[in-house]
Amino acid sequence: MYEDRSPDIKLCCEDCGGHLHKHGRYMRSVATKHETVQIPIYRQYCPACGKTVSLLPDFLVPWARFVTWVREAAIARRQKGFSWRQTAESTTVSAVRYSRRTLKRWWKRHLLRAAPAALWVAGQLVSSGFEGDLLRIYPAKIAPLPADTLRWLEKLLSVYSPVGAWRRGYWAFLNTLLPKAARL
Numbered sequence: 031m032y033e034d035r036s037p038d039i040k041l042c043c044e045d046c047g048g049h050l051h052k053h054g055r056y057m058r059s060v061a062t063k064h065e066t067v068q069i070p071i072y073r074q075y076c077p078a079c080g081k082t083v084s085l086l087p088d089f090l091v092p093w094a095r096f097v098t099w100v101r102e103a104a105i106a107r108r109q110k111g112f113s114w115r116q117t118a119e120s121t122t123v124s125a126v127r128y129s130r131r132t133l134k135r136w137w138k139r140h141l142l143r144a145a146p147a148a149l150w151v152a153g154q155l156v157s158s159g160f161e162g163d164l165l166r167i168y169p170a171k172i173a174p175l176p177a178d179t180l181r182w183l184e185k186l187l188s189v190y191s192p193v194g195a196w197r198r199g200y201w202a203f204l205n206t207l208l209p210k211a212a213r214l
């Protein structure tokens with residue numbers, strides 16, 4: 031969408047509140063299920079603070095080479111008990127395959143972030159007047175394991191987002207709303 035045209039987004043500096051100025055772009059490689067592509071990442075600059083920020087699209091997080099829906103699909107399969115090989119082969123073609131170590135890293139990160147993300151979604155549901163019992167759908171009340179929190183997050187997301195509305199998965203949508211420390 032933004033190949034040669036900077037997105038028309040007006041931002042203020044997080045530190046001083048001043049207006050940011052457009053500040054060029056850089057190219058970054060992004061892996062999807064089928065290929066690695068180069069996309070432009072536009073930047074903005076605060077003349078007062080000398081700080082530069084990058085405008086990431088919703089389907090990327092700063093550290094990850096893969097688009098968010100590939101990571102989400104991988105975690106979903108891992109959760110169902112797929113092996114690394116089954117997970118990797120069903121979510122990427124061989125030209126862009128991720129390593130076993132990468133999948134482990136994604137899994138570890140997800141275990142850490144599932145709880146704050148789930149609590150955030152639960153909070154949103156409560157403040158929007160959701161009437162159901164959110165704790166009742168928590169899978170294990172006694173001695174819960176991290177995997178139970180993952181299942182809780184899954185259930186909360188299916189309540190929070192209309193079924194089928196997000197062809198690119200839940201995470202890319204959710205990450206535009208979640209606080210930084212809970213982004214998936």
Ligand SMILES: [Zn+2]
Pocket residue numbers: 043044045046047048076077078079080081
């Ligand atoms: Zn500033």
